Amino acid sequence: MGATPMRPARVVVLGGGFSGLYATLTLLKELAGSDLAEVTLVDRRNYFTFTPLLPEVAAGTLGPSHVCYPFRSLSKKGRLHFIQGEVREFDLDEHVIGIENLAIPYDYLVVALGSTPYFFGNQELESHGLTLTSVADALAIRNHVIRLFERAVVERDPIRRRQLLTIVVVGAGPSGVEIVAELHHLIRSTLLAYYPVDASEVRMLLVDGEDRILPHFARELTDAGRTQLVERGIDVKLMTRVTGAGAQHVELNAGREIIPTRTLIWTGGTVPSPVLARLPAKRTGRGTVLVDECLRLPDHPEVYVIGDGSHVMDRRHERPYPPVAPVAIRQGVRAAANIVNALEGRGGEPFEFDFTGNLVGLGGGMALVNFLGITFHGRLGWWVYRMAYLQRLVGAKNKALLVLTLGLNALFDRDISCET
Amino acid sequence: MGATPMRPARVVVLGGGFSGLYATLTLLKELAGSDLAEVTLVDRRNYFTFTPLLPEVAAGTLGPSHVCYPFRSLSKKGRLHFIQGEVREFDLDEHVIGIENLAIPYDYLVVALGSTPYFFGNQELESHGLTLTSVADALAIRNHVIRLFERAVVERDPIRRRQLLTIVVVGAGPSGVEIVAELHHLIRSTLLAYYPVDASEVRMLLVDGEDRILPHFARELTDAGRTQLVERGIDVKLMTRVTGAGAQHVELNAGREIIPTRTLIWTGGTVPSPVLARLPAKRTGRGTVLVDECLRLPDHPEVYVIGDGSHVMDRRHERPYPPVAPVAIRQGVRAAANIVNALEGRGGEPFEFDFTGNLVGLGGGMALVNFLGITFHGRLGWWVYRMAYLQRLVGAKNKALLVLTLGLNALFDRDISCET
Known part of the structure; x- marks a missing residue:
């Protein structure tokens, strides 16, 4: 009881889309059993949405329960705090985030606020x-x-x-x-x-x-x-x-x-979330935030900006990485790993991702697949597509439900009830 | 081609709650293969709601797809027309119903408009x-x-x-x-x-x-x-x-x-649907419509009023039948059978129902059951409750989904995602 024990570092992740979710999952995994840090995830909804399957929900092939995963299900598995609320302000000098009526202090911040539809001002x-x-x-x-x-x-x-x-x-x-x-x-x-x-x-x-x-x-x-x-x-x-x-x-x-x-x-079209405009940082004409190769703000290396709101150059192809889910996932993993590096006294590693895999479902058991440079389409594409999504769906319940529903869909017509 | 063939009688059912749905199902069954009548069902929603299981939906045990059944699924099975819309007016002398912009003529009318919450004017x-x-x-x-x-x-x-x-x-x-x-x-x-x-x-x-x-x-x-x-x-x-x-x-x-x-x-508390107030008919202080023992308006024997909006005396117990689903179902069946009687030149039969069965679920695998005068509660009650509902759920898909979901619920925690 003599020396004061180090308090755990406070890591706050803003936004639970693909990049924020994977940053959180990686932090929980890497920090499991350690007292180095506490992780807080903030989102305006209390669940993750598997957005690539939203067209299936719109078509009634899948229901909401197949594509939603409550963040609190993660909190059972590790040292995670979850706060449902909208980000109101950033105080990067004081290291505090305003979430509605709450002031949340942080030592490391991951900004993963995603994007919103853009209508070109029309x-x-x-x-x-x-x-x-x-x-x-x-x-x-x-x-x-x-x-x-x-x-x-x-x-x-x-x-x-x-x-x-x-x-x-x-x-x-x-x-x-x-x-x-x-x-x-x-x-x-x-x-x-x-x-x-x-x-x-x-x-x-x-x-x-x-x-x-x-x-x-x-x-x-x-x-x-x-x-x-x-x-x-x-x-x-x-x-x-x-x-x-x-x-x-x-x-x-x-x-x-x-x-x-x-x-x-x-x-x-999409633009970065309007909340991101309140972050004091340099940005491109599109509104994406300029970060260094380790995904950090140059003036605030404890702040990471990832996902659709981040501007990261793909040096091999001399263009920015596109705002797509596979890139967001890898950036979440990279930011989390760099925070763990910093907590353990190591330097950051640059973000690099050879973005080649791509899947588009065409409905009715057809899909286009572009995976590791090999392309195929038609019914084989559909099976790869389903299997790939099944791998990625977060929870065991979502997976079980998806398999059962695809089975039921094969037997029965889809539900045509509608709210007026 | 000499004699003009009789045109089919037009039977219109207003409202697809328990009483209207069972009137429709009975008409389709009794008239299957016959040209005596065409049946049109009108509802402001395009699906039936199994209201007794709404508490389970509110608690997240079941999803919307377990308790909704699209009316058009019935139209595949028989001579049914479905119209989604609100009833605007009744012209009982001209035998025409106004549904939004449409005028729907009828030979027989079943009014099954249900009830709405009542706050005693507070x-x-x-x-x-x-x-x-x-x-x-x-x-x-x-x-x-x-x-x-x-x-x-x-x-x-x-x-x-x-x-x-x-x-x-x-x-x-x-x-x-x-x-x-x-x-x-x-x-x-x-x-x-x-x-x-x-x-x-x-x-x-x-x-x-x-x-x-x-x-x-x-x-x-x-x-x-x-x-x-x-x-x-x-x-x-x-x-x-x-x-x-x-x-x-x-x-x-x-x-x-x-x-x-x-x-x-x-x-x-509940009161009859406000739409029912536009029906020119005698009614009680509560707003329920007075019908004869065959469920018809005394002045318009081609018009049946059933379900929560109908006032029918239970002569054996000297009180009106209560506004509950089992009574509504039996009234739907009785009204449909009386229409078939009329179409085939027979007289109507009075509505009689010995209302004894009752089920209330208490959550967590417990229920109260009152069935044919035998009462029991606890876990046995829950099984009777589930089996009874499974029998009553309308479609094979709803039944399959319910069984699968109860199985999944036993394995996994319930979904706690919420819309803000």
Whole structure:
């Protein structure tokens, strides 16, 4: 009792998306059984969302319980504190974070606040676009689409009926491709079986300003994916900009084409979370924060910024790492390992990641896979896709539920109940 | 082609609760393969809700998919049209119903519009009471309770912490008893394991103006139920009226006791759906519609009114049948059979039902059962309860899901993710 024991270092992780979750998991694992540090995770929700499967939730293939994992389930396993709340302010000089009414002191801080949809300042698109970043978003899209079919059944005017049955998805990245494919599959496999609607009146569009879908994928794979979508009857409009929207239409190429529709699903762009703007740090024009190669703020080496809000150069390819889940996961692991290094008196190691693996599900048992430089698609791709996600899903319960649900889906039609 | 074939009679069922659903199911079954009639079901939601299991949804034991059954799944099986919409007006002389913008003609009409929570005109109770009549209600209660625990964890003032951890349930009928028991079980079995909260700070109250819980049950069973609840630490306040509420408190007995709380769950009373007030018919002071012994309006024998909105005398017991699911189901079957009788030129048969079976779940594998005059409680009661519900759940998918989920619940803790 003579010497005062060292108090544990306080490590605070802000945000429990992929990067924050993996930073937390790595810290808990590396610090297990040690008194070096206490870890506190802060998020505005009390659960992790497995966002890559949100298109399946929107299509009713999976339910919310398959893609949500409560953070407190981690706290049983180690020295984790969890606080549900929004980050209000950063005091980097005093080493304190304001979370609603609480002031949380830290010795090491991991800022992993993610991104939010970006509409390029277009108010019309922001008002009328449905986004797909949360379980609530996914359920809202699902309810909206099913409600459209309920209305189409009793609509006698064919023009208004076609408008109800037209779905426009903007953005041909992985989210946009998956949501258009999953909704197409929902409509073909289930809704057209239950609703007296003529299949020829259903129209689905995928719109993007670039000349290809899935720009981060190998060219041959994106061509295969596009062919797949077009063969299913999805209208893939490339080099086309969405310039406006109302309750009854979407405007393309500054008015050169008007699509009558009640449904604009927006996956057209993201920006770093607005909360990140309160962090006193240098940033790029996009709002991402400039960090050193060890993912730290140059002026505050005890502060790590990771995930979609971080600007990290990939030196081998002379471009910044893209804001995608595999990069976020690796950055979370790297930041946590560097904090453990610092706690144990070692120097930091630079972040490096050879980003080659990629998965996009196309619904109905098809997927595009780009894994370690090998690309394949079709039904084999789908199995790799399922197995890969099963590996990554966090909890044993989520895995068990997913397997059971995929089994039930094979036996039964999907649930078409909707909230009004 | 000489004689004009008889057109099928148009049977319209308004409302897809227990009584409307069973009227529809009976009509589809009795009319299968016949051209006598076409059946149209109208509901503001596109799915049936198995309301007796909503307390389990509120406690996270079951998910929405276990208790929802899309009406269109029935339309695959027979000659059923479904329309999602709200009833706006009744024209009994012209035999037309207004559903939003549609005018629906009928030859036979079944009015099964159910009931809605009633607050005895007390505006405070209506503003602050959480109800439990839909899946959305159940999820709102679940999210609210979990959010309270998230807030309690970071609340340093013990008085405010106790306020956050106090739950008041009003009404000791089956819904009130089940929800207080299920939430108690959720808190004891799951939340106290994950949240650093002192169990002694959690307080749960069940309040009712009568001198007993479960007034429709046999006395010995209600005594056993009350003992169960009290032994678990639930404060059962009988002969106590809830007279007011605010964001921070509930007022009992006109101010003689104030309970500091953020949570008032209201199962204290119901009235017939306000839509029923537009039906031109004689009604009681409570607003229930007077029908003849065959469940028809005396002036319009082609119009049947059934379920919670109907006033039917139980002649053997000299009292009206209570507004409970078993009565509603039997009335649906009776009304449908009488319509088939009329279509086939036979007279109507009076509604009679010896209402003896009753089930109340107490959470954690316990239930009270009153079945054909035999009463039992405890773990045996729970098995009867589960088996009885499994029999009644409408679809094969719901049954399969329920069995799988009960199995998963035995293996894993319940999901504590909450929407904010």
